[in-house]
Amino acid sequence: MKNNQTASAIYTKAYWQNVEQDKEKLDFYFVLPTILLLLFIVVFPLLMQVYLSLSWWGPLDGEPWYYAFKSLNWFEQYWEILIDGRFWGAILRTLFIMVVVVPAEFLIGLGLAYLFLDNFPGRKFFYSIMLTPMMVVPAVVGLMFYLCFQGTGPINNTLGLPTSFSWLTDPNRAIITVMIADIWQWMPLMFLILLAGMLGVPTDQVTAAKLLGGSNLQNFFKIILPKMKGVIVIALLLRAVESFKTFDLIYIMTKGGPGVQTETISLYFYKMTFANLEWSYVAAMGLFVLIALSVMAAFGLKAMAKK
C-alpha cells in the first residue's frame, strides 16, 4: 500500500509531460544525422546551383566558385534560355522520345503481361528471357544497338538493305533507332510491373464476369484494366520520368548526332558542361527544367487525385 502511494506521488501529470518532452528531444537527436546529411547532399548543391546560375562564372575564370558574385548578372542567363533554340530543340526532342517510347513500352508490356497470365509450356524460361534486357547496363545496350545498326550490320543484312542505308547517321532515322533501343531495354520493366498488377486482380471476379457472358476482351477492358489503374499510373510515371533522363544509350549510339538530331536535354547539358564549360549557364538551365517539371508534376498529381 505504501509503495503504491509513493509510486503515484512520483508519476504525476507533470512527470509524464516531462517524459514526453524528453522523448521529443530524443527523437530530434536521432534524426539529426540524417537531416545534416540531407542538407549536405541536397540543399547545399541546390543553393550552389542557384548561386552559380545568377552569374557568368566558369571553371576557367581562375577563381573558386564562391567568387561567382564578382560576375553576378541576376537573371540574364534565364533570358538567354528563353531564346536558346538548341535548348528548346533538346526539350522538344526529349518530350517526343517520351511520348513515343512510353506508350509503346506500355502497350507491348501490357499485351505480353496478358499473355503471361496463362500458364503455357516454357513460361518460366521465356519469363527470364524477357527480363534480361532490363538487367543489361544501358551503355552495353547502346553498344549492341550501335553495332547492330551499322551499315554493314546484321539489321541491314537481315532486311536486305544496302550498306549505304544508314540508321545512325541519317538525320531522320537516327532518333527512331535510338527509340527502338530504348523500347527494347525498358519494355521489360513495364511488362514486369503490369504483370504484377494483373496477377493482383482477383481471379474470381474475372471468372464471375465470364459467367455473366463477358468475352475475354470485354472482361479485360471492363474488369482487369480498371482494377489495375493504380499500377498503370505508377508504371507510366516511372518510365516517363526515366525516359526524360535518357543519356547513356544515346551517348553511345549517336552522341546526340547527326548534328543535334538526337540530342536530348541530358546530352545538351553534358556537352555544355564538359565541352563548352559553361557551368553557370547549365546551372540555370537545370533549375529551369527542374521548376518546369515540378510544376507539371504538381498539376498532374492534382488532376489524378481529383479522379
Next chain:
Amino acid sequence: MTTVNIKNLTKKFGNFTAVDNLNLEIKDGEFVALLGPSGCGKTTTMNMIAGIETPTSGEILFDGEDLTNVRIQDRNIGFVFQNYAIFTHLTVYKNLSYGLEVKKLSKNEIETRVMAMAQRMSIEGRLNQLASTLSVNELQKLAIGRSAIMEPKIFLLNL
C-alpha cells in the same frame, strides 16, 4: 429450366482426387443442396458444372447435351461465389447491368431490368454507390441479383 445429368464425374488435382465418380441427376425445377465437410468437393463439383474447372473424366449433360466443350460464357449459368466476387470498382448499378451490357441489350431494357431486380433485392437505394461500400448482407443480395438478372437456366449458389 433444365435437367442436369452428371455421369461418372471425376476431378483430380495431381494425386489428389477432389471428386470421385459422382453420379447425380437434378430434374427441372428441383432444388438440391450439397452438404458435407470442407474439402469434400462441393465447390469443385459446382465449378465443373459452371465450366470454371474441366473434369478429369466423366460428363455433364444439360437436357441431354454434353457441355464439356462449351465455353463458360455460353453456358448461361447463374453462379454466386462464396466470397460473392462483386466488382468492387463498379457501382451497384453497373454490377447488376454488367451481364446485360456485354450482351448489348438496349439501354432502356437494361434500366428496366436493373430497377426491377434492385427492388426485388431491396438494394434500390444503393444503386449509385460503389459496390465496395456495401455491407456483407447487401453484397450477398447484389451477388444473387447480378446472377438472377441474366435469367440463367441453372442457378448455382456456393454459400
